Amino acid sequence: MRRFQWAVIFLFSLAWFSFFQAWGSFADPDAFYHAKMAMLLSDQGILRSFPWLDLTSFAHPFTNQHFLFHVLLGPFVRAFGMLYGTQIAAVFFAAVCITAFFLILRGLRIQNAWLWTALLAALPPMIGRLSLGKASPLAIMLFLLGLFAFLKRRPWVAFFAGLFFVLTHGGWPLLFLAYAFALCGEVLYELVICECKMRALLSYWLTDIASPLRILAALFLGTVVGFLMHPYAGSLFQFLLIQIGHIAIATPVQEVQLGNEWYPYTSAVLIRTLALGLVVALVVFFGLVFAMRKKPEQWRMREILSLSVLLAFLFAIMLKSARFVEYFSPVFILWLALLATCIDGPRFLLEVKKIKRSLLVVFALFFFLLFFHAAWDMHAEFRKAAMPFSQYEKAMQVLATRAQPGERIYHSNWVVFPQLFVLNDRFQYVSGLDSTFLLERSPDISRTYNALMMGESTDKIYSFVHDALGARFAFIDLVRNKNLLPSFEQDAHFKKIYQDEEATIFEVVS
Secondary structure, three states: OHHHHHHHHHHHHHHHHHHHOOOOEEOOOHHHHHHHHHHHHHHHOOOOOOHHHOOOOOEOOEOOOOHHHHHHHHHHHHHHOHHHHHHHHHHHHHHHHHHHHHHHHHHOOOOOHHHHHHHHHHOHHHHHHHOOOOOHHHHHHHHHHHHHHHHHOOHHHHHHHHHHHHHHOOOOHHHHHHHHHHHHHHHHHHHHHOOOOHHHHHHHHHHOOOOHHHHHHHHHHHHHHHHHHOOOHHHHHHHHHHHHHHHHHOOOOOOOOOOHHHOOOOHHHHHHHOHHHHHHHHHHHHHHHHHEOOOOOHHHHHHHHHHHHHHHHHHHHHHHOHHHHHHHHHHHHHHHHHHHOOEOHHHHHHHHHOOOHHHHHHHHHHHHHHHHHHHHHHHHHHHHOOEEOOOOHHHHHHHHHHOOOOOEEEEOOHHHHHHHHHHOOOOEOOOOOOHHHHHHHOHHHHHHHHHHHOOOOHHHHHHHHHHHOOOOEEEEEOOOOHHHHHHHHOOOOEEEEEEOOOEEEEEEOO
16 A cells, blocks of 8 residues: 555645635636647747737747746646646646655655645645646756755756756756755765864765765756757746846846735744644654654754755745745755654653643644634635636627737736736737836836836826837726726727726727
C-alpha cells in the first residue's frame, strides 16, 4: 500500500482543489489570458508578436515566458474548451504539485510525509495560489525539485529543474538565489558546527562528487539548455529585466496601480494567512525543547541549517510582495518537517501525556476550528472574487458589430484586458497583464490612463481617448470604474450606445 500512497494523495488533492474552484468563473483575470494563449498556440503555433497590447513593453519584443505552461494547457483546452479546460487544468496541476511535494518528503526520508503534505494543501495561500489557473503549481514544483536536488546532491534533478523552469515560468532566477542562500547555510554548518576551515572546505567542494558546487553547475547547465531551447530565447533576458528589475524589485508603486499580489501583507493578514503553519510550528518547537534527540544526524542538521537561511530570505521578500508566499509556504512546511525528524517520538509522547487532557482537547479543537475556518474562508473568497466566463460578453458583442478589426478600444481598467482579449481578439487594447508594461513603453499615456482609472484628470477624457489613443469606442467597466461614468455621460464628445450592470460603451461622435 505504501507504494501507492502518492496515487491516494493525488486523488485526494484533485477532490480538495475541485472543492475550491468557483466553476464557470476565474478568481484571477490572468487565467483568461493563459486560456487564450493556450488556444492560440494550439491553433496557430508559436506567436511572434502581440499586437493586442502594442503600446506596452510586453509587445516589444513579445516574449511568452510561460511557453511550456501554455503547451501543457493545450490538451485541456482542446478537450474541454478554452475556459473550462483551463479550470480543469488548474485542479490537475495543483494536484500534481502537492503530490510532488509528498514524493520530495519521501525522498528526504521524512516520516508521516502524508501529514505534512496535508498541512501544505490546507494552508490558505497554497489553496489560493495553486487554484488560480496560472503557472504557479508548475513553478513551485520545479522550485521544490531544485531544492531537493541541492539537499540530496542529485545533479540530474537540478539539471532538469533548471531546464523546465526556464521554459515554464519567468521566476526561474529565484532558484539560483535559493541555491545561494542554502549554500550560505551550508557554509555556516561546516564552519561553525563542524569547525571546518574555509580553505579545507573549498578544497573538498572542488574535488568531491557530492559537492554543492556541482549541483549549482548542473542547475546552471540545465538553465542554459532551457534558454537555447526556448522559442523566445532572443528576447527572454530583456523581458526578465523588466519583469524582475522594474516590477518585482523596483516596483513603481507611486506611478501605477499594481495587482494585489505585488503589495505587502499587513501583519494581521500575514499571521492569519499562515496561522495553521504557525500552530504546527509551536508543536514542533515544543518537541525540540522537551524531547529533542540527543544526537541528531549530522546530514539532517546540514539540511535544516541550509533551509533556515533560505527561509529567512523568502520571508524577507514575502514581506515586500505577497506573491512570494507561494514559495515561502512549502519551504516553511518542509523546514518544519525536517525539524520534526530531530524529535524523539516516544519522549515527545511522554511529555504530551504530562499536559492536562482538557488542554489537549482545547488545543485540538482550536486547530480543527482554525482549519475549517480557513478552508471555508477560502471557499467563500473564491466565489467573492469570481469573474464569470460570460462577464462583459453582451457589451463586447455590441462592440463587435460596430468597431472594425484592428481598432483600438479604450478600456477603463487594465485588469479587464484578459477578459476582453478572450471575448474579442480582433481589437487592440491599451494596457493589460501588468500596468508597468504600459509605463515602460508609453510613460505619458500610462500616467493619464492611470489618472483616469483613479477618477482624476477627467477633463482630458476626449483628448486622451480620441487624440492620444486614436480610439472611437470607450469601454467603461462598471465593476471597478463606475465613478468614470458621469464624466463620459456629461462629455458631448461621447454618445452612450450600450449599458448593462457590468459595462457601458461610448462612441466618439465629434
